[in-house]
Amino acid sequence: MAFGKTADSRRRQGLVLLLSPVTLLLGVFFLIPLGIMIVYSFLEPGLYGGVEWNWYPYNYGRIIGWPLNDYETFEPIYLSIFLGSVKIALLTVLVSLLICYPAAFWVSRMSEPRKSFVLFLITLPFFANLLVRIYAWLLLLRPSGFINMALESLGLIAQPLDMLFSSFAVIVGMVYIFTPFMFLPIYANVEKLDFSLVRASQDLGAPPVQTFLRVILPLTVPGIAGGSIIVFIPALGNFIVPAFLGGSKVQMTGNLIERSFLQSRDWPFGAALSLLIMGSVVIIVMFQVIRSTRQNRGAA
Amino acid sequence: MGFLQIASAHKAYQTPEGALVRALDDISIDVRNNEFLTLLGPSGCGKTTLLKIIAGFEDLDGGDIILEGRSLKEVPAHRRPFNTVFQNYALFPHMTISQNIGYGLDVAGVKKPDRDRRVGEALEMVGLVGYGSRRPAQLSGGQQQRVALARSLILKPRVLLLDEPLSALDRKMREAMQIELKNLQDSVGITFIFVTHDQEEALAMSDRIAVISNGRLQQLGSPTEVYDAPDNEFVANFVGTSNLFTGRIIDVDTGQGLVTMETGNGRRLCAGSRAYGLGDEVKLILRPEHLRLVDGDTPDGPCLIEGSVKDVIFVGSVVHLHVDVGFGRTAIVYHHHDRTGFRNDIEHGAHVRLAYAPDSAHLIANGRG
Numbered sequence: 173m174a175f176g177k178t179a180d181s182r183r184r185q186g187l188v189l190l191l192s193p194v195t196l197l198l199g200v201f202f203l204i205p206l207g208i209m210i211v212y213s214f215l216e217p218g219l220y221g222g223v224e225w226n227w228y229p230y231n232y233g234r235i236i237g238w239p240l241n242d243y244e245t246f247e248p249i250y251l252s253i254f255l256g257s258v259k260i261a262l263l264t265v266l267v268s269l270l271i272c273y274p275a276a277f278w279v280s281r282m283s284e285p286r287k288s289f290v291l292f293l294i295t296l297p298f299f300a301n302l303l304v305r306i307y308a309w310l311l312l313l314r315p316s317g318f319i320n321m322a323l324e325s326l327g328l329i330a331q332p333l334d335m336l337f338s339s340f341a342v343i344v345g346m347v348y349i350f351t352p353f354m355f356l357p358i359y360a361n362v363e364k365l366d367f368s369l370v371r372a373s374q375d376l377g378a379p380p381v382q383t384f385l386r387v388i389l390p391l392t393v394p395g396i397a398g399g400s401i402i403v404f405i406p407a408l409g410n411f412i413v414p415a416f417l418g419g420s421k422v423q424m425t426g427n428l429i430e431r432s433f434l435q436s437r438d439w440p441f442g443a444a445l446s447l448l449i450m451g452s453v454v455i456i457v458m459f460q461v462i463r464s465t466r467q468n469r470g471a472a
Numbered sequence: 473m474g475f476l477q478i479a480s481a482h483k484a485y486q487t488p489e490g491a492l493v494r495a496l497d498d499i500s501i502d503v504r505n506n507e508f509l510t511l512l513g514p515s516g517c518g519k520t521t522l523l524k525i526i527a528g529f530e531d532l533d534g535g536d537i538i539l540e541g542r543s544l545k546e547v548p549a550h551r552r553p554f555n556t557v558f559q560n561y562a563l564f565p566h567m568t569i570s571q572n573i574g575y576g577l578d579v580a581g582v583k584k585p586d587r588d589r590r591v592g593e594a595l596e597m598v599g600l601v602g603y604g605s606r607r608p609a610q611l612s613g614g615q616q617q618r619v620a621l622a623r624s625l626i627l628k629p630r631v632l633l634l635d636e637p638l639s640a641l642d643r644k645m646r647e648a649m650q651i652e653l654k655n656l657q658d659s660v661g662i663t664f665i666f667v668t669h670d671q672e673e674a675l676a677m678s679d680r681i682a683v684i685s686n687g688r689l690q691q692l693g694s695p696t697e698v699y700d701a702p703d704n705e706f707v708a709n710f711v712g713t714s715n716l717f718t719g720r721i722i723d724v725d726t727g728q729g730l731v732t733m734e735t736g737n738g739r740r741l742c743a744g745s746r747a748y749g750l751g752d753e754v755k756l757i758l759r760p761e762h763l764r765l766v767d768g769d770t771p772d773g774p775c776l777i778e779g780s781v782k783d784v785i786f787v788g789s790v791v792h793l794h795v796d797v798g799f800g801r802t803a804i805v806y807h808h809h810d811r812t813g814f815r816n817d818i819e820h821g822a823h824v825r826l827a828y829a830p831d832s833a834h835l836i837a838n839g840r841g
């Protein structure tokens with residue numbers, strides 16, 4: 173007993189030592205900046221950037237539609253941009269899910285060498301610069317771009333489609349960027365799916381649709397949830413894609429944050445917007461954690 | 473008309489290298505209603521393939537599966553009145569035990585009160601009352617195996633297919649489950665087709681055994697038929713242990729139904745048989761337990777083998793003797809050391825005389841396998 177205790181406490185000491193660099197790193201590069209952000213979001217913006225050290229809750233007021241303490245003029249423009257961003261992020265998740273879910277099954281059935289090759293192809297875009305890749309979409313989607321030219325020469329359309337600078341273009345670009353992040357967790361899940369369970373379901377009389385809904389889908393929920401979160405979080409805060417492919421028509425919260433910091437130099441407002449995104453992400457991640465611990469408790 | 477006919481089933485797989493594997497090569501079995509049929513054979517002989525074809529997970533290349541006169545070729549797996557107990561049990565990890573057992577009923581649209589009652593009965597049948605709300609991962613291997621059984625049997629299939637269901641269990645558990653399974657089969661009155669590569673298991677449980685090797689049916693018969701009168705050398709060696717001697721028949725005594733065989737080395741051995749005539753090339757099979765140690769007074773003759781003991785292996789109830797019988801041959805003898813008190817002191821190098829009853833020697837035609 174006594175032995176166990178000393179060994180235990182010694183192990184704990186060792187662990188503390190081992191973890192202290194991590195703690196330090198997290199503290200310096202994550203917690204301190206986060207603290208600064210939270211503090212700044214309640215301060216008054218300085219005239220030329222920076223902050224005035226005055227209590228100033230109106231940054232958040234502005235976000236939810238009441239700038240200053242003027243309750244007459246309710247104008248939830250930032251809120252509606254935020255909701256629009258959520259919508260675009262959700263659509264990005266949905267579209268990449270619809271692509272990746274069947275693709276994961278398809279790839280998992282391939283022979284070993286082909287499988288590795290396809291997985292290599294999926295990670296290939298990471299080797300090219302993000303801006304270049306998005307710029308490529310600009311060239312593809314614009315009225316005189318490749319897609320319109322191809323469609324026109326096939327006689328499918330009379331006039332070029334106006335695809336660029338729309339939610340459509342933004343979603344296309346986001347799906348393109350985030351598809352690997354959706355694919356990999358789903359693939360990892362599907363790959364280890366025990367196919368004999370599908371057989372068992374069939375064997376017990378379930379036709380294919382029922383087998384899918386009752387066995388395959390529930391068992392791939394972890395992959396779907398993981399992929400969706402990994403895509404949703406960066407999609408919600410993304411500003412590069414809407415800046416390139418959304419033009420002035422499609423604004424996302426990410427663009428607002430970028431502009432508050434870099435153009436209007438309203439740091440507190442940018443901080444408040446960032447915390448809004450962060451807050452919604454935290455809520456979603458918490459849901460996922462609760463869901464998966466509940467599931468693990470069941471499976472253990 | 474048979475109950476379930478496996479009619480000259482053929483199945484070949486293409487390996488990635490392009491070679492063709494004949495997993496099933498012209499297998500025909502008439503499965504009887506309510507019997508416990510075992511498919512026995514070494515690893516890779518095609519047992520699982522045959523089971524998958526019966527269940528409908530694989531298509532036949534040739535032949536047919538016929539249930540009561542109706543071909544099942546066009547019937548998909550989920551509509552066949554068969555259920556499978558998988559080797560790894562394949563329990564749904566995201567469902568409770570009750571949900572697992574009730575799955576088939578749920579899918580079939582059986583309403584909850586009725587379903588709950590039948591799940592309760594099934595839990596009782598396999599001795600798992602009180603485990604209904606657990607998850608599969610919270611059960612032991614043997615318990616999971618019972619859940620898999622209950623999940624299949626609750627649907628009252630015409631045939632239950634079992635793919636090495638006991639192989640994951642330890643020896644004690646396996647032996648207990650063998651008896652349980654056999655009793656269960658008797659009480660539910662469902663045809664069991666049971667796959668194993670363990671010959672003792674097959675002998676202990678089956679009404680009939682189909683011995684398969686390399687995708688071909690080697691023998692189909694009751695455990696005693698397969699053990700006492702193997703059709704060929706493969707069966708003789710795979711089911712139990714055999715001492716085999718190859719030779720030609722040199723003397724036939726039709727009156728007593730006795731033949732004498734001479735091996736290439738001039739060794740003469742007797743056998744009780746009326747099936748073979750003078751000059752026939754045969755193999756003679758002697759089971760180790762049919763060889764008796766006799767004392768020096770016993771007269772020499774063709775039903776006697778002499779040799780010297782090479783190894784003595786004590787395995788508990790019997791002693792296994794490896795006896796050098798000359799010409800580089802070793803005979804294996806199971807000696808009940810306490811039966812008569814006679815020669816409990818067999819040692820390495822001891823000279824022994826081994827006698828056997830002519831009828832315990834079994835002859836097969838040479839060249840048939």
Ligand SMILES: Nc1ncnc2c1ncn2[C@@H]1O[C@H](COP(=O)(O)OP(=O)(O)OP(=O)(O)O)[C@@H](O)[C@H]1O
Pocket residue numbers: 485486487493494495513514515516517518519520521522669
């Ligand atoms: N999908 C497949 N593709 C190629 N070859 C296969 C396939 N399935 C089985 N085989 C081959 O067919 C033969 C029979 O396989 P099967 O699984 O029926 O053996 P088994 O008798 O069940 O063996 P075990 O006792 O090891 O389970 C083997 O040689 C195996 O390699």
Ligand SMILES: [Mg+2]
Pocket residue numbers: 519520521635
């Ligand atoms: Mg097998």
